Amino acid sequence: MSETPPPEKSLDPGLYIVATPIGNLGDITLRAIEVLKACDGVACEDTRITGKLLKHLGISKPLWRYDDHSEHRDRRRLVDSMQTRAVALVSDAGTPLVSDPGFRLVNDCHSEGIQVTAIPGPCAAIMGLTLSGLPNDRFMFAGFLPNKDKARREYLEGLASIDSTLVFYETAPRLLKSLDAIATSLPNREVTVARELTKLHEDVRRGLPHGLMAWYEANPPKGEIVLLVGPPVRVETTDADADALLLEALETLKPSQAAAQVAKRTGLDRKALYTRALGLRSE
Template sequence: MSTGTLYIVATPLGNLEDITLRAIRVLKDVSVIACEDTRRTVKILNRYEIRTPLFIFHEYNKVRAGASILRRLRDGEGVALVSDAGTPAISDPGFELVREAIAGGVPIEVVPGPSALIAALVVSGLPTDHFAFEGFLPVRREKRRKAMKALASETRTMIFYESPQRVADFLREAAEIFGDRRACFVRELTKIHEEILRGTLPELCAEISRRGSVLGEITIVIEGVGKTVELSVEEIVQAALEESSGSSRDLAREIAGRTGLSRKDVYAEILRQRQK
């Protein structure tokens, strides 16, 4: 018996019209659809008269459910992996399933479509030629600030996901650490209450703090540090060392590639600071 195929299927962020014809066909043809929340996915299935059974796969059951999905694939069944919205395997346990499927020799096909991070980036008005997706930063304040400081010298446009409960704190800390940079606050993209706010980080921080609370799924896009802003090798290395505990050579290679600084100079500075 041949192995079944795992299909990575992108689904709408909110507007149910944002789905491809191929996605609809695949969702109808597979044996089962692995989803995070049946209540979310069933809306798409009902809209397009898809009768395929659903199988719950999320962060809290990923080990057991992942093993079951792999058994189905080995038995020749086709499985579609979807997330609650957008492209699966980004900031969710789907990537672990994909990794296990690859290790097991399972054929994988991607059915591309909506992605919150790409949609937010292109609507932000910030540079799109080079960007870095950071996803969710740590929940704890100390670790979140440490992560932001490590990104202080990042020249690429940065994209973050954040929860409504923490977004005011996120913007407050981002304004403090990144300064007066341009940014874009994107909420409930493609949905009825879609909102896109553009301005500097302090301006966005003031607006969200004034409201007291916000609802919905949020993406924040922040411009990278301007090329005219000169940070010393010492400052860049210090910020990177707060986040990384890897080898000095690997860290020097990463910093040099990101900033254009001499790898030799960066390596020497790393050694100097680590010997303090």
Template sequence: MSTLYLVATPIGNLEDISARALRVLREVHLIAAEDTRHTGKLLKHFEIETPLTSYFEHNKLSKLDNILAKLAEGDVALVSDAGTPALNDPGFELVRAALAARHQVSPVPGPSAPLAALVASGLPTDRFLYLGYLGRKTTERHAQIAAVSALPYTLIFLETPHRLLDALVDLQAELGDRSLAVARELTKLHEEIFRGRISEAAAHFDEFPPKGEITLVVDGANPDAGQWDPARVRESLKVGLARGDSVSALSREISAKSGWKRREIYRLASEMQAEFGNQE
């Protein structure tokens, strides 16, 4: 049987591609690429003439049979635009289909933005949780973050420049002012890794709007931290009330993760709601 190779490609610096990756890309019968124009530039730089076919989010299911047919004739490589394929990119379905057809699946390790950001963050690396992109809407982000707020693992998210500030606000509301690293443009000319508190990152990127791909690495929950302090409860209530959540829903949600009794939060939320009403 043939082999489907999952080939990691540079996330910015072309020198990061491995000798094995270049050999595999030259020897396979076909390269399935997320963006053939982008990968075509990479292949041209290294004088690789292997045929390309597109394989991206919106055609990943319709192209399965075609790629499997090619795999029956010889080895195929899967690549993403940058980094390790099938990690937050199309590929899972193809890997599963190749295995079901009894082909070999072999990783060709290399660049990965989440791992590069993690090891350079200064935060614990022994246990971590990769969660991909945060939701586009505030309600989605709050739900995602709340679901992992009590976990002791270092958290890794991807984010876009235009949503970064909103994401930082939501992270602080749900997690408190934890330590984090904001890594952008990794391995490129303008690489930046900001390390500090969430509030400090928000102030920094408000003053210096970010560009490029962004990875967020956030400290996990401290199991010995115990109950939230009043300031954190008030901040989380403030955000929830501002987005229109009911006092009852906020009390139930925050009580579950703060260590506070629900009736205490309900009383505080009602007082804050009245304060907001008087300010309008």
């Protein structure tokens, strides 16, 4: 006579943020499986993708679509349900809320005093950082770059002075344009392209932007990408060196523009360079 399987561990009402695999289904954690088995339902970006994961795990649960396009009433309905039910939140892959939906839902739960629990697991940004070989003592996750060329360039220029490794998510069709923008806005920085992480064709390449552009022009990329840019390279610059760079820049640029350009190249203070540029122009 077969034994009756033990009952599933019950969960307190609330929201459970569950990280799921970014490619290899073997990366699901034991705790994530326990929560998905015990919850009352799962809020997800795409019910088809989450349905495949649950089927692989042998789990059957109600699935409720929730993404950044969901209406306020849908979010309100979910929040209300958490007063008496345990609801798991998953994204299509990886850790929810990291460039994925969920911020408003979590914010509302905190406002209502609803318990929020995170079940850690796979995250493409962190995996890309650990594989990149770039400095990881300080890093900034900056999401997806803007789609338009001008906005992309301005966004990167706004990050130029941040002394840390920059981490972006990117898509294969936009990779070459993003590498070109990095070469222009963040010159002389090492870049790592981490593609298809945990999947069969995982690929990690590191180099300067133009070299990577040449590679991917000859070998068009596919799949999901984590794009990482190393911190500014600090080179000791003397006053004479700075003056020479400013004089060269002032041949074609206004003092404010010349100061910004030299600051980007050297890491020197832009305001001090602007004052010096005004002095050089008047000499």
